[in-house]
Every structure is written in structure tokens, then in C-alpha cells.
Amino acid sequence: MKAKSMLRQSVDLLCSRSTATSEAYTQLVLECVRTNEINQAKRLQSHMEHHLFQPTDSFLHNQLLHLYAKFGKLRDAQNLFDKMLKRDIFSWNALLSAYAKSGSIQNLKATFDRMPFRDSVSYNTTIAGFSGNSCPQESLELFKRMQREGFEPTEYTIVSILNASAQLSDLRYGKQIHGSIIVRNFLGNVFIWNALTDMYAKCGEIEQARWLFDCLTKKNLVSWNLMISGYAKNGQPEKCIGLLHQMRLSGHMPDQVTMSTIIAAYCQCGRVDEARRVFSEFKEKDIVCWTAMMVGYAKNGREEDALLLFNEMLLEHIEPDSYTLSSVVSSCAKLASLHHGQAVHGKSILAGLNNNLLVSSALIDMYSKCGFIDDARSVFNLMPTRNVVSWNAMIVGCAQNGHDKDALELFENMLQQKFKPDNVTFIGILSACLHCNWIEQGQEYFDSITNQHGMTPTLDHYACMVNLLGRTGRIEQAVALIKNMAHDPDFLIWSTLLSICSTKGDIVNAEVAARHLFELDPTIAVPYIMLSNMYASMGRWKDVASVRNLMKSKNVKKFAGFSWIEIDNEVHRFTSxxxxxxxxxxxxxxxxxxxxxxxxxxxxxxxxxxxxxxxxxxxxxxxxxxxxxxxxxxxxxxxxxxxxxxxxxxxxxxxxxxxxxxxxxxxxxxxxxxxxxxxxxxxxxxxxxxxxxxx
Structure with missing residues (x-):
């Protein structure tokens, strides 16, 4: 604190003068960089500009650029870069870093492509930026280009590429990288070894990951955390606990990352109360631990507890990050609790995170699910950058709220701006066509999934088409589509057909769909009830009794339908x-x-x-x-x-x-x-x- 106070006084003194030497600026800028004092650095930059002081070389500007990039201060970095008279490779790389840290992927790609010169740092920064911002395919493509242009990958490149392979679950490519690691003799590097372990675990090869982990003689805390996380992601929470004991015996003390992984593993198998006990016993909890517990609550249908925990965290003066805020907003969306959602939105503005991609996308989803589609659109329009998740949230939100033409217009705008649609995008588009009975347009969009976008329709896409065909009176076409699917029909497909048949009074196809549903999962009540209701509407009471007896024999429990309404921030729930x-x-x-x-x-x-x-x-x-x-x-x-x-x-x-x-x-x-x-x-x-x- 004393050093920072002295630095602030020195900056105050320099800024009180009308002139200053290059040496004075340099000394203070370097001290700001060393101590991460970004606000004082901005004051120095402003003072230089006010007095028209222009360094004879780009050293000072590059130092400031790297500081802004380090903290993801995108606007500051952009403004400074635009004002620089001389830009060298270090300047360009710092701008790339700023875009990567702030998640501005479009600008990252555009800047990399227009650079007058590049080095291995340029490639590493951009590859890592793609990989770290959920663009793994772009990361792999740039890596191949890097090799074609004769740049040798470093350990940082390899770590990013392994991370990209893990995101894509591309085990084949991951193994190729493993081979190149052996050829380049990188195996002594603990960061690469950890990334390899993580890649195999995320690709489902947990035994191979464990073998690598056991061979690693210089295990660090990250090594243990990655292996524990690997077991959690592969549905083996008991092994997480066992490895935690081994970790302690080896002399490595668990940190917040370890505990958050253990909490997530307990929540993953439904043992939420046990997870809460682990959470409560851990004294030094950081934001990762708090977020893991909130996400665990939400994933187990306990969104109210997630909101209560969020308030408890704020009382502990723990500042939320983008992951925390997005998870809490998602809980508000599931509860359709507008009051709480607006309060969290306000908190995100105070924290300066309202324009974060994760938070903004969650806010769009929340306002849509609360029926405030205009507010969702306002959040969307104010986003400085967007990704496919934010486009999807807006498209699906419009489709859910009856703004079906808007959903299709958004989709066309998304394509014009060169965003590649994914499976969720087409669920929103096909849903919009379904709500308006646009059978021809729906068929065109469904066909375009393969013909124009090179994707394979998912079961969700087939369910939308079955629904669209059936609701427009083409039940036999819907049945034919199911028979000719590339996938085996799942519960969603047959329940969609049963729902259509129930609406249209087609008892023959309804019985076929119901039989498949009884085989797929005999414990779910909905198909029994729907078939029973159809029989009842036809006065076939013996068949009604037969279905109900079948339910009893399978010990099927009927869940209650209920509605709720929020009045003065309190939720009131009603059953029939x-x-x-x-x-x-x-x-x-x-x-x-x-x-x-x-x-x-x-x-x-x-x-x-x-x-x-x-x-x-x-x-x-x-x-x-x-x-x-x-x-x-x-x-x-x-x-x-x-x-x-x-x-x-x-x-x-x-x-x-x-x-x-x-x-x-x-x-x-x-x-x-x-x-x-x-x-x-x-x-x-x-x-x-x-x-x-x-x-």
C-alpha cells in the first residue's frame, strides 16, 4: 500500500507540471506496469497527450498497451493504438492480446489478418485467443496456417492446441499433437503434460489421462486439479474424493479450484446437500467456489437456493465475476423472476460486466423467459460484440414470445454478419416456423442444415419437423420422417408424435408412439396420461382403466401441474x-x-x-x-x-x-x-x- 501511495503522489506531482522529461514519464509508466496500477497509467497517458508529448520511439506506448491488454481494457487499448504514430510488432501483438482477453473474436481475427508483419507471438496470441474464447476450430485452422508459413510452435502454442482439441473432443487430432510433442521433446514441460492429461480426460479417455498423471514426477497443484476435474467430468465423483485424499497425503493442499471441482462432482450426482457441507467447511472460499455451489443448486432444480447463496456471497463482500452473474441470471430465468433478474442486471452494471458476452447472453435469455422481449432486444442491441450464443438467445427468445418474423429476420442478419449457425440456432428457427404453421419455410430451413451449412440434423431438429408436419395435418408424413431418420428415435421424437396425435385425435399412431415410450422409459407418467386421456375423450373407459392399471404396476407417479405468480417480490404457487x-x-x-x-x-x-x-x-x-x-x-x-x-x-x-x-x-x-x-x-x-x- 505504501508503494502504491508513493506512486500516486509521484504521478500527482508530474501531472501538476506543464512539462516533463521523457525519463520522468518512462520511470513512472514502468512503475505503473510493475504494480498493475492501470488508473495511474491512464492519467500519465492523458497528461502526455494534453501536453502534446510524443515519445520518440514506441517504447512507452507499448508498455501502456500491454498493461491495458493484460486487464482486457479494450477501449483504452484501441484508442491508444489508433493514436500511435509508430507501430511495431510489439504494438500489434499487444492489440491482439487486448482483443483476446476481452473476447472480441471478430476484431481479433480482423486485426491478425491486416497486420503488416507477424511473428510467433502473433500466432500464439491469436491461437490462444480463439481457444480461450470457445472458438476451437478457428484455433486449429490458424495452427495449421502457422506451420505452413514456417513458424515453429512453442510450448504455449501446444497448450492452446491441446485445449482446442479438448473442446472439440477431437481425440484423433489430440493424439497427433501428442506425437509431435514427443518428436519435439516437449514432454519435460509440466504445462504441456497437464494439457495432455486434460485433453485425454475431456475426450473421455480417463484411463489414459490417469496413466499420464501417474507418470508425471513433477506434479503441481494444477496437475491434481485437472485430474480431479477429469474424474468429475467423466461421471466418477467417488474417484474425485479418493484423489483428494491422495493429494493431501502427497503434501499438496487443496485450493479453491480443487474444492469447487469437488462441489461440482457432488452436485453432478445429485448430492447437493453434501456439496453444501463441503462448501461450508471450506474457510477460504473464492468466487470460483461460490459460483460452483450456485451452479450446482441450479442444475438440481434448486434455483431459489442459488439466489439465496448469491445474496449471502454479496454480504460476505465477495465481488461476482461474469460466470457468477451469468449463472445467477440463468436461475432467475428458470424461475421467471423478473424482480431478481433486474436486481442482478443492476449489479452487473455496477460491476462493469453488463456488456460481457456471457452476462449479456444470459440477460437476453432471462428477459425473454420473463416475457420482456423488448428489454431482451435492448440488451442485444447494446452489446459491443456478439457471438453465436447471444444471437441464439435473441432468436429463440423471439420465437418463444410470438415474434416469429423477427426471429427469421435476426437469423438472416446473423448470416449476413458471417456468423455460423449451430444446432440451437435452427431449433429457434424451426420453432418460429412451427408456431406460424410455415411448413414450406420450415422444410427449407430443415434442408439447409445439411445442404447449406454442412451439419447433420439433430433429434431436436427432427422433433421440430415432426411437430410442424403433424400440426399442419401431415401426420403420415411425420411418421414417414421418423421411419427414415438417420438416428434411432428417442423419447422426444415419440412424445412429440404422441402429442400431435392427441391434438388431432389419431388414436392408431398414438398407440404406436405410446408403446415406444413405455419401452424407452416405463417410469415417466406423461405418455400414460396422454393415452388415457385420449381413450377417455372417446368414452373407452375400459382402456382408460387398463392404462391406469399399467401405471400402477410400473409404480409410475403422476407429477402435479402447478402455476405460480410473483407479487411484490414474493412467489405464490397454486395447484388445480x-x-x-x-x-x-x-x-x-x-x-x-x-x-x-x-x-x-x-x-x-x-x-x-x-x-x-x-x-x-x-x-x-x-x-x-x-x-x-x-x-x-x-x-x-x-x-x-x-x-x-x-x-x-x-x-x-x-x-x-x-x-x-x-x-x-x-x-x-x-x-x-x-x-x-x-x-x-x-x-x-x-x-x-x-x-x-x-x-
Whole structure:
């Protein structure tokens, strides 16, 4: 602290003068670089520019450039580089480093291509930048170019390439690099040995990774952490724990990375409470540990606990990083908790991370899943750089919220800007076509996956096409597509077909789909219920009883459908015909009044959807008191005169009666109702729904 204080005083003194010598600037700039005092360095740069002081060579500028690059201060680096009169190879390499550290991949590639000269550092920086920013294919391609142009790879190059191979799970190429390591006699390098171990582990060759680890005589903390992480990623949490004991016996004390990996391994196999105990026992927790525990909660469906832990972390004065913020925002998205999402957005702005690629993409997803597509678009438009993840978040968000034409326009813009679509992109595009029944466009996009983009359609893409064909009345074409698939149909494909058949009343194909689903996983309740409901709608009560008996024999448990609504930052949850809420009496009174008003306007509850052999009165009660209707009534009680939309979340697909009810209600009460079900968003307004009755 004393040294930094003295440096600040020295900078103050120099900046108080109207002139200064080159030696004075040089001495202070070098001290700023040594102590990583970036703010004082910026003051010195500003003072030089104000007094029109231009160093006779590029030494000082390069020092400042490397400091800005080190901390990913992209704008500062760009501005300084643009002002430099003389640019040498060190200047260009520093700019490359700034782009790599800040994740600005497009600028990194463009700058590398326009450099007037390059050296091995240029290649290493760019290859590492691609590899470190999830662009492994670009990293490998540049490595091949580096070799063609006669530049010898260094240990840093090899580490980056092994990392890229690991990201691609490209074991064949990884083994080629292993061979070149032996030829170049790099095996004595612990960094390369660690990268090799990591590559084999991430490619699923965990035994080969362990063999390399055991041969490594100079194991360091990174070696142990990588091997523990390898076991965690290969689904062997018990071996993680065993290796942790060995690590301690060898004299290496676990650090935060070790513990975060152990926490993740426990969470991976569902032992979240055990992970929390490990987390609580570890005294010196850094941001990586906190984030690992939050992610573990979220992956096990405990998003509320993730948010509580985030607040606990803030109380401990631990500053979140981009990974923490993006994971917490994702938890808010799953809960559709706009209040918490906005609070985390505010925190990201204070931390200067709101424009980070990870955080921005998560925010787009969160606002989309809360039904605030305009806010999602604002975040997207303000992003200084984008990647395929951010494009996908915006495209899928538009498709989910009924902005299907916008989704397709975004896709065309994405292609024009030379971004390569991935599997998620086409899920969003095909979903947009599905929601609008655009069969010809959907078929064109599906065919383009292979014909134009050289990809193989995934099962998710096939499911979208099966859905699109079926919902437009082409069930036999959908069945033919399933039969001619390159993959074996999975649970998603058959459940999609069953859902279509249920909607269209095709009992023959429904029975075929249901039989496949019973074979694939006999413990999941949905196919039994759907088939039973179809039988019930046809009055085939014996078949209904047969399906229910089959469920009992397989010990299948039916999960409850429920809806929730957030009022004044508190979540209220309802099930069908729920009377557990403390304000139930008022809720039912409000709902009955609303039903009466809707009936006066022509709404008739569709009791044909009640698939039980009971009387008409019981059917009426059952259909009128579904969970989303109770949530709406509660929202109207708590927010009677508001103009803001009422937002409801439902964990399963909304039924036809509730969908019609919400359309009528939006017109009668003069308010927008936004309901998110398991399929998509429904924006009800003035008697219409954004899904055009297709969901």
C-alpha cells in the first residue's frame, strides 16, 4: 500500500507540471506496469497527450498497451493504438492480446489478418485467443496456417492446441499433437503434460489421462486439479474424493479450484446437500467456489437456493465475476423472476460486466423467459460484440414470445454478419416456423442444415419437423420422417408424435408412439396420461382403466401441474382446485365473479376436456379451478387497477379451456396477461393470443 501511495503522489506531482522529461514519464509508466496500477497509467497517458508529448520511439506506448491488454481494457487499448504514430510488432501483438482477453473474436481475427508483419507471438496470441474464447476450430485452422508459413510452435502454442482439441473432443487430432510433442521433446514441460492429461480426460479417455498423471514426477497443484476435474467430468465423483485424499497425503493442499471441482462432482450426482457441507467447511472460499455451489443448486432444480447463496456471497463482500452473474441470471430465468433478474442486471452494471458476452447472453435469455422481449432486444442491441450464443438467445427468445418474423429476420442478419449457425440456432428457427404453421419455410430451413451449412440434423431438429408436419395435418408424413431418420428415435421424437396425435385425435399412431415410450422409459407418467386421456375423450373407459392399471404396476407417479405468480417480490404457487392459500376464500370469490362476467360475454367452459367419468357439476368445478385461473384471480386481487401485465408461469402445457379463458379475460379486464407454459409464451391481449391458437 505504501508503494502504491508513493506512486500516486509521484504521478500527482508530474501531472501538476506543464512539462516533463521523457525519463520522468518512462520511470513512472514502468512503475505503473510493475504494480498493475492501470488508473495511474491512464492519467500519465492523458497528461502526455494534453501536453502534446510524443515519445520518440514506441517504447512507452507499448508498455501502456500491454498493461491495458493484460486487464482486457479494450477501449483504452484501441484508442491508444489508433493514436500511435509508430507501430511495431510489439504494438500489434499487444492489440491482439487486448482483443483476446476481452473476447472480441471478430476484431481479433480482423486485426491478425491486416497486420503488416507477424511473428510467433502473433500466432500464439491469436491461437490462444480463439481457444480461450470457445472458438476451437478457428484455433486449429490458424495452427495449421502457422506451420505452413514456417513458424515453429512453442510450448504455449501446444497448450492452446491441446485445449482446442479438448473442446472439440477431437481425440484423433489430440493424439497427433501428442506425437509431435514427443518428436519435439516437449514432454519435460509440466504445462504441456497437464494439457495432455486434460485433453485425454475431456475426450473421455480417463484411463489414459490417469496413466499420464501417474507418470508425471513433477506434479503441481494444477496437475491434481485437472485430474480431479477429469474424474468429475467423466461421471466418477467417488474417484474425485479418493484423489483428494491422495493429494493431501502427497503434501499438496487443496485450493479453491480443487474444492469447487469437488462441489461440482457432488452436485453432478445429485448430492447437493453434501456439496453444501463441503462448501461450508471450506474457510477460504473464492468466487470460483461460490459460483460452483450456485451452479450446482441450479442444475438440481434448486434455483431459489442459488439466489439465496448469491445474496449471502454479496454480504460476505465477495465481488461476482461474469460466470457468477451469468449463472445467477440463468436461475432467475428458470424461475421467471423478473424482480431478481433486474436486481442482478443492476449489479452487473455496477460491476462493469453488463456488456460481457456471457452476462449479456444470459440477460437476453432471462428477459425473454420473463416475457420482456423488448428489454431482451435492448440488451442485444447494446452489446459491443456478439457471438453465436447471444444471437441464439435473441432468436429463440423471439420465437418463444410470438415474434416469429423477427426471429427469421435476426437469423438472416446473423448470416449476413458471417456468423455460423449451430444446432440451437435452427431449433429457434424451426420453432418460429412451427408456431406460424410455415411448413414450406420450415422444410427449407430443415434442408439447409445439411445442404447449406454442412451439419447433420439433430433429434431436436427432427422433433421440430415432426411437430410442424403433424400440426399442419401431415401426420403420415411425420411418421414417414421418423421411419427414415438417420438416428434411432428417442423419447422426444415419440412424445412429440404422441402429442400431435392427441391434438388431432389419431388414436392408431398414438398407440404406436405410446408403446415406444413405455419401452424407452416405463417410469415417466406423461405418455400414460396422454393415452388415457385420449381413450377417455372417446368414452373407452375400459382402456382408460387398463392404462391406469399399467401405471400402477410400473409404480409410475403422476407429477402435479402447478402455476405460480410473483407479487411484490414474493412467489405464490397454486395447484388445480387448490385451497391451501391463506387467501383462498377471496381468490375463489374473485374467480367465480370473473367466470360469471366471461359467461355473459359468450365464454362457455369446455367440460369435454375433463377426462373422468363423473357428473357435469364435478366436471365444471374441475375445469374452472385450474391452477393458472387461480393465479390470475389472485393477481387481480393484489393488482386490481394496474396497467402492467399479469404474469403467470405454468410447469405444463396450458389446456384448451384455460387458453380460451385467458383470451376472454384479457378483453374483459382490459389488461394483458402473459402466461409461460412448458411449450412457449402466450401474450393474451384484447381477446387474442400471440400464439395464434397454435401451441
Amino acid at each position: 382446485e387448490d385451497r391451501t392459500h391463506p387467501e383462498s376464500e377471496d381468490i375463489y370469490e374473485k374467480l367465480n365473479m370473473l367466470i360469471g362476467k366471461l359467461q355473459e360475454e359468450g365464454f362457455t367452459p369446455n367440460t369435454n376436456l375433463v377426462l373422468h367419468d363423473v357428473g357435469e357439476d364435478e366436471k365444471f368445478k374441475s375445469i374452472c379451478f385450474h391452477s393458472e385461473k387461480l393465479a390470475l384471480a389472485f393477481g387481480l386481487i393484489k393488482k386490481p387497477n394496474g396497467i402492467s401485465p399479469i404474469r403467470i408461469i405454468k410447469n405444463i402445457r396450458i389446456c384448451n379451456d384455460c387458453h380460451e379463458f385467458m383470451k376472454f379475460a384479457s378483453r374483459i379486464i382490459g389488461r394483458q396477461i402473459i402466461l409461460r407454459d412448458s411449450n412457449r409464451f402466450h401474450h393474451f391481449s384484447t381477446g387474442k393470443c400471440s400464439c395464434n391458437d397454435n401451441w
